[in-house]
Amino acid sequence: MIKNRKLLFQLAVSLLSFAGASLLVNAADDPFKVGFVYVGPVDDHGWTYRHDVGRLAIEEEFGDKVETTFVESVAEGADAERVLRKLATDGHDLIFTTSFGYMNATIKVANSFPDVKFEHATGFKRADNVSTYSGRFYEGRAVIGTMAGMMTKTNVIGYIASFPIPEVVRGINATAIAMRKINPDAEIKVVWVNTWYDPGTEADAAKALIDQGADIIMQHTDSPAPLQVAEERGVVGFGQASDMKAYAPQGQLQAIVDDWGPYYIERTKAAMDGSWESKDTWSGILDGMVQFADYGPSVPDDVKDAANLVREAIVIGELHPFQGPIFDQSGKEIVAEGEIIEDGDLLGMNYYVQGVNGSLPK
């Protein structure tokens, strides 16, 4: 036993000296360290995958001046805080936390590490060293909502949603408003799967919706499974976060593609030269954060034209997806013609508009 203790002690000493030495080495040529926390696996082919494409864009841009790391499949909640603390203590200078559910953990850890800069995606809480950023994905939803309204024959759009947070509710509403402008008879049926990523359950939800008459499938979850089910059942759908054509060569009508690369490069550059400050960025189609794939083979020309028109109108500022008149589920006007729902209200959106079936889980 005593022998063992001695051995342990020696081991500890040598480990410590090794750690010390490596710290010195690090100090000598210190690359700028950027960390990423992902909610899903890098290879989800959706949301997380697109963030990782952004991370690789940083590496491409700065070469060996910047070192990036990522931690994937981090659960939202207590585990996120542990991971964030680890990244901060490991000497990361800038940390991107890429899911809404990391909001409180980000603020808490940022408070203990004032020298580390944090960037939280899709949230609304900021601090001196915490910025927030997001894409105006609802602009993309307005485009695909237009397409769905024109193309549905059953007038039922199936929508697979993750968690009832404003980001997701906003997407549903933007779709409904655009769809109803074209087709006042169409309705959206929403199924909440209570996860960002579970291919099996996402597929089950798609099947349930198709069984109940949906002929167009939309999703706000991260795997390509729903689109694949759509393809198999002979209905159509839209890719989410990245181009999912490989899983539905016939069935994918269009996909909203997230492009984080330019923002990540800009913020890394700012953090490196000292010009970084806490701010809120919310970019849309105009700035290129929200992009599109190519139209699928089954999209008729008039639908393409209408979609392009909506897209152009949003870019030049002629159309806002949340521009009145907007009606609530009972048909009462909640936003008058010509008025626009302001960003602050959009960020807290917690109600359904006309055209969405069912009631929003609280």
Place this chain on the structure above:
Amino acid sequence: MNAEMLLLTALTIITAATPLVYAAIGELVVEKSGVLNLGVEGMMLGGAVSSFALLHLTGNAYFGILGGAFAGIFLAGIFAVLTLGLQASQVATGLALTIFGTGLTALLGKSLVGVGHSGLQKLPIPFLSDLPVLGRLLFQQDVLVYGSFLIVPLVAWFLYRTSAGLTLRSVGDSHDAAHALGINVLRWRLLATLFGGACAGVAGAYLSLAYTPMWVENMTAGRGWIALALVVFATWRPGRMMFGAYLFGAISILQLHGQAWGIRVPSQLMSMLPYLATIMVLVVISRDRGKIRKHAPQSIGKSFYPTT
């Protein structure tokens, strides 16, 4: 809800229950032999990635199934070497197997992400598939679903109607007594563990070949843990296990349908239900020693040190 929709819903329930049936029946046999392998999730992922890789390489989904089974056997073999050979803790090794499987499959599957395949084809059984309702429900499925209908009665028959099954159960109930009778405890446990691995591999293969024909990282999303819970829920009885798998499958599918109908069900509660049910069963077991507990393997999780 009309008849057609009921039928479609039932078909989806079968799809949801099938991977659970395979993974749980395998684990049930493993636990009956006195081994607790918590690596089901890892072995399922191993099966899922290998079967999809083989489908991708050969274009034949049946090779995929075989590949999935062998991947499961391989991972279970690692577990067996560590726990049966080197007497490592079964709980820790099983957990490690799941973590290892998750990472390894993510690495191996990198090039398979973004690849689409049509997957396992349905294989209607002649004549029977023409039966009204039942034909579509039971006899127009793929080969893995047929297999899941057969494997449970087969395992039940093996465990309770054959002398080999009796031996396996005796090994799980008291390895010392079995050893004293001259039974090679470790060999029986090895075979059971490998069978469990094969079943978990096939469960994974069903996910990546039939359920959602694709490979994405961590695609089992916790189904291995539900299978583990199911074995306890079923108090180690194959029939109840099958019932449980279909019950869990039905609950998860019906709540999705309910939502699309506009019926409000808290989906958080639904995702908790399998575990809540298992905890309730555990409570009942611990209260009623005589009746329910007699099916629980008594030496589960204990390492066996063969003495001469």
